[in-house]
């Protein structure tokens with residue numbers, strides 16, 4: 328199928344859409360319900376309309392069997408959970424945490440919590456006890472929904488230190504254990520199927536997410552119910568949801584992508600959402616795409632890099648006729664990755680940029696526009712972005728193209744975060760006047776496409792140049808022997824910082840002097856001697872966060888023998 332023939336929201340009229348765009352008109356496309364409740368928009372609205380028998384959620388278990396929920400069934404289940412909260416005396420804006428694998432109960436908890444106007448906060452199921460304690464206590468958790476195995480192993484010993492945690496609800500026991508440790512199924516059994524959603528204000532708190540911790544201690548980021556407008560339009564324009572689409576977002580709901588796009592955006596757009604309980608496994612992933620006839624697939628560069636390393640030709644070995652869009656987020660996707668999509672799947676992989684704080688996609692390569700491999704794309708309608716110079720708290724927008732600066736976004740879009748939990752000063756520091764400062768550096772080309780340079784914290788200052796690690800890493804990855812690369816700045820008095828690269832080789836290459844010289848020569852030719860790495864170290868793997876982001880701060884701390892900092896999100900297997 329030619330993907331471009333099926334694009335519903337043709338953004339070739341991009342400028343026109345931008346010109347006439349208003350958040351009010353987007354709001355009017357959703358319900359006429361007073362206020363705005365995410366779960367109502369995502370589930371009940373469809374369950375009461377023509378989509379009631381459409382498949383909303385398909386949860387694939389580890390053994391590949393699966394459980395399906397239509398929109399009507401999801402409405403019933405989530406209403407029941409909202410009643411569970413009601414029956415337990417849980418008040419509006421209380422924090423309900425989940426700490427579970429990708430199982431149906433997690434999705435029911437998320438949406439039921441939002442219906443009850445409590446705040447949903449997901450934790451990633453591989454966290455150890457201390458990161459869990461930190462987040463539950465910082466987040467003032469009232470309820471934790473988890474499994475008995477996770478509870479026994481990681482939570483039970485923390486209870487004494489968590490006096491405000493009223494209940495722990497276990498997803499896999501049939502009877503309550505005590506007044507505090509309750510059974511999910513027992514509570515659900517007793518709860519009514521009818522739940523009247525109370526008026527939810529657009530500004531009512533809805534979601535609390537902890538950031539990935541790539542640059543330091545994870546921040547607790549708070550979003551409100553009207554963020555659903557961003558989930559809706561980004562689903563419509565970027566993910567290009569059509570009626571009948573089957574969408575798979577591979578992110579875990581422990582991270583914002585897994586909630587915004589693994590739950591809310593597909594449902595609010597009325598499509599079918601696939602959930603897989605298992606972790607990354609290339610063969611399993613390809614067979615899920617085939618068996619469940621996935622049409623839109625949203626994944627991350629870390630997974631794409633792993634797939635690229637394998638000798639598999641997906642289009643030849645699997646029936647993937649239904650697949651019409653592949654998208655990536657989380658880190659920059661190097662041009663090679665974008666083009667690999669074209670070669671292997673017949674469509675470029677569409678990179679898009681956003682962060683926990685923005686709650687949804689802000690800048691994207693759209694399928695109906697010219698895709699520029701290696702760029703983040705253009706801002707969404709309704710989103711104003713700029714490149715700025717910031718000096719002494721004065722922000723000046725840079726209007727000339729191709730100049731590097733801070734990537735900033737104009738306040739006022741619905742899904743912009745409303746607080747960093749317990750860190751008001753840090754929150755305030757993110758804003759100058761009307762602009763939110765993302766912490767990333769980028770440049771904008773003459774066609775209005777944005778190009779990622781690096782995180783402000785990761786930028787390397789060498790011999791008077793500002794070097795973004797991404798550019799160097801992307802170049803290194805074009806060398807045939809390089810599978811992965813991470814680049815840091817290492818203090819060096821004469822030049823400020825020296826560019827150092829950690830390189831993982833593709834199988835079959837021998838780490839040695841000869842190859843090092845070859846890679847260095849290649850980088851010098853491509854990047855010029857000032858920017859090319861002066862030091863290359865071959866390593867087995869590169870430390871990453873659980874959400875797949877390169878932890879350059881950890882490589883740097885290790886290189887310099889400094890304390891390693893918060894490692895709660897470090898991927899350890």
Ligand code: ATP
Nearest residue numbers: 538539540541542543657658659679680682683779
């Ligand atoms: P922390 O804020 O705790 O350091 P984090 O910034 O990695 O962690 P997230 O909010 O999950 O936490 O990640 C958002 C960041 O990821 C962005 O600010 C950006 O640096 C990077 N990022 C995400 N998508 C892209 C992309 N398509 N291109 C480039 N960078 C991206």
Ligand code: MG
Nearest residue numbers: 538542682766
């Ligand atoms: Mg961040």
